[in-house]
Amino acid sequence: QSVLTQPPSASGTPGQRVTISCSGSSSNIGSNTVHWYQHLPGTAPKLLIFRNNQRPSGVPARFSGSRSGTSASLAISGLQSEDEADYYCAAWDDGPNGYVFGTGTRVTVL
Amino acid sequence: QITLKESGPTLVKPTQTLTLTCAFSGFSLSSSSEGAGWIRQPPGKALEWLALIYGNDDKRYSPSLTSRLSIAKDTSKKQVVLTLTNMDPVDTGTYYCVHYSGGYYFGWFDPWGQGTRVTVSS
Numbered sequence: 042q043s044v045l046t047q048p049p050s051a052s053g054t055p056g057q058r059v060t061i062s063c064s065g066s067s068s069n070i071g072s073n074t075v076h077w078y079q080h081l082p083g084t085a086p087k088l089l090i091f092r093n094n095q096r097p098s099g100v101p102a103r104f105s106g107s108r109s110g111t112s113a114s115l116a117i118s119g120l121q122s123e124d125e126a127d128y129y130c131a132a133w134d135d136g137p138n139g140y141v142f143g144t145g146t147r148v149t150v151l
Numbered sequence: 152q153i154t155l156k157e158s159g160p161t162l163v164k165p166t167q168t169l170t171l172t173c174a175f176s177g178f179s180l181s182s183s184s185e186g187a188g189w190i191r192q193p194p195g196k197a198l199e200w201l202a203l204i205y206g207n208d209d210k211r212y213s214p215s216l217t218s219r220l221s222i223a224k225d226t227s228k229k230q231v232v233l234t235l236t237n238m239d240p241v242d243t244g245t246y247y248c249v250h251y252s253g254g255y256y257f258g259w260f261d262p263w264g265q266g267t268r269v270t271v272s273s
Contacts, residue, residue, distance in 0.1 A: 073257050074257055078198070085247060086198065086263050087263065133256060139212070142199065
């Protein structure tokens with residue numbers, strides 16, 4: 042019962058720009074920062090973006106995040122084959138939900 | 152370098168209690184600004200946050216599971232333990248231990264343990 046809504050899939054050819062949306066509400070994205078996680082097949086999820094648009098050390102600059110109102114987005118510029126993964130947005134919810142994840146988006150590199 | 156490793160049973164019967172242990176290194180879990188938690192992923196489904204324990208022993212639980220969940224830490228052993236009572240087949244999935252940082256209320260989870268698979272079946 043994910044509180045944050047993402048498109049189930051996104052795709053692009055190598056080098057293209059792909060954008061993933063994340064829709065929430067005033068109690069989560071609207072009032073708290075957004076984080077993004079990358080889940081590569083067969084590995085543990087990894088923090089990709091924190092505080093809406095900050096990249097942890099080691100995350101390539103082609104990954105960028107933004108937040109506006111009750112929505113957020115993750116952009117992958119210069120898509121590469123190793124970017125094929127599931128991507129999840131997440132945020133704290135001021136209501137009863139605690140830490141909430143998005144429904145997840147599978148990115149396919151064509 | 153922070154590392155976390157989960158351990159526990161791979162198969163649990165319905166109605167039983169699941170106990171998972173996370174052995175961590177690279178942090179002390181004694182500061183209120185950091186914590187450790189658990190997140191799970193049922194097969195083919197999205198990630199779901201379960202619980203978080205701060206260094207000051209404050210705890211937060213998923214509202215949908217709060218009556219069944221318990222989290223505790225043993226800083227001397229560098230372990231965090233999650234218990235989930237009354238297991239059901241819908242609790243089947245991969246359970247991840249995670250490090251929490253970034254502030255008391257609005258932090259994030261990084262890094263994650265490798266995960267441990269739990270199947271609930273009679």
